[in-house]
Amino acid sequence: MNQKTDKTVLILGANSDVAKQCIIQYIQKGFSVIAASRDTSSLEKFVADNRLDASKVTILYFDAVDFDSHQKFYDALPVKPHIAVYAAGFLVDNEKALIEFKGTQQMMQVNYMGAVSILNIIAMDEKNIHLERIIGLSSLSGVRGRKSNFVYGSTKAAFTQYLAGLRQELASRKIKVNALVIGYIRTKINEGLQLNESLIMEPDYVAKHIVNAGNSFTIVPNFKWKMIYLILKILPEGLVAKLP
Template identity: 30%
Template sequence: MIVLGSNSDVAVAFVEKILSGGEKFPLVYLFTSNVVKTEKLAQHYYAKFEQKCVVIDFDLTKENDFSKLNTIDSDLLFCAAGYLGKNTEEGLYDDWNTKKIVEVNYSKLIVLINHFAKKFEAKGSGTIIGLSSVAGERGRQSNFIYGSAKAGFTAYLEGLRNYLFHKNIHVMTVIPGFMDTQMTADIETPKPLTANPSQAATIIYKAYKKKRNIVYVTFLWWGIMMIIRNIPEFIFKKLKM
C-alpha cells in the first residue's frame, strides 16, 4: 500500500483499520515531509500488526526525484495529503500561503498520483483513494483558495476514475466535512457535523470494499452541500460563508 500524507490522522486511522481487518501488504510505503515522525509511525505498525513499512521522504513543496519511486509497487494508493493554510482574511495576499495550498492540495499532488496511476494502468489493476473536501463543492469567501485547490482535485479524481475505469482500476473520491484532526485543531466545529478519524476510516474502508465512486463522511454533508450548491449566486455572495 502507498500512503500519501501518511501522518494525517485519517491516514493513520485508515491504515490501522485495513490492517486490523486482516489485510497484509508486502510493504506499506509511507510518504512524508516529516521523516522522524513517520519512522515512529512505521515502528508502531510493525509492533502492532507486524507490517513492514518503508518511509519515503517526499515534500510536495520541493522539487523531487521521481526516479527513486520506480521500484515502488502496490495495488492500493491512499491519498490524505493536504494543507489547509490560512483563511481568506489572513492569507489571501500571502503568496507563500497560496503557493503551498495549491501545490500540496493539487498541482504537485496530482503529478505524484499520476506517476502511480500509470503503473496501475500498465498492470491492469489497483485502487486509488483520494481525500478531497466539501470546501471544493462551491467557492466560499472564507477559504476559496483552499476550496479551489480541492475543487480541482475532486475534478481530477472524477476524470481519472472515468479514464481508468476502462483499464480495470478503481478511483474513489472521499469528501469529508468537518474533521476532528490536527489540521483543524484551531477551528471550532459543530459536533453533530464533525467526524473523528476513526469514524472516517470506518466509512472509507466500507466504501473501499464496495468500490464506491464518491463517499461523503458523514451522509449529512451530502444534503448540506446539495443545498449550498443550489443557492442562487445573487443570494450566495451576500452570505457570510
C-alpha cells in the same frame, strides 16, 4: 481480527491523523502498507506506540511539493501498490491566503499539484497490473466557492475534477477512482478553528470510509455532511453568496 491478503496500499501524506488511522485499518484487513511522508520519525513512533506489526509497514520519505523526486520515489518502491491513497493536505486561513501568496502557493502545491504529479505517475504505469484503486482526500470546501475559504476550496475543487477525469481515463483498465469529499474532522489541521462540534468527525470514522471505499466516485462520510453536500450542489448562487 486481522484478515489475510497479499495486497499493498501506498498512503501518500501518511502523517495526517486520518492517514494514520488508515494505516491501522488497512493492516487489520491484512494489507501491507507503504506509509510515505516527510516526517518519517513521527510515523515510526506511531507504529511503535500502537504496537503495529512492523513487518506490515514500510515507511518512506515523500515530499509532495518536490515534484522532480516523484518519479524516482515511485521507481524505488519495494512493490507497486494495489491501492494508492493521496492524503497530503495543507491549509492556511483565507484572509492570510489573500494577502500572502506563499501560503496560497503551498496549498496549491500540496493539495493539487503534488497530487497530480505523483498520481499521474502511478496511474500511467501500465506495467503495474495490480493497481485496482486510487483514492483522493478532497473537501466540502471545494463544492462551491464561499468567501470564508474559497482559496483553499479552489485547490480541493481542482483536485476533485482531476480525480473525476482520472476515473474516466482509467475505466477501461477497470481501475476505480474515489474522491472522499470530507467535512470537519478532529485533526491537527483544524486545531484552533471555531467549528460546529456536532459536525466534527473522528479520524477513525473517516478512515473507515476510505478503507472500505466502494464503486461510487464521490464518497461523503456522515449523513449530516451528505445533506450539506447535496444542498451546496443545488443552492442558487445568490444564496451561496450569503453563506459565511
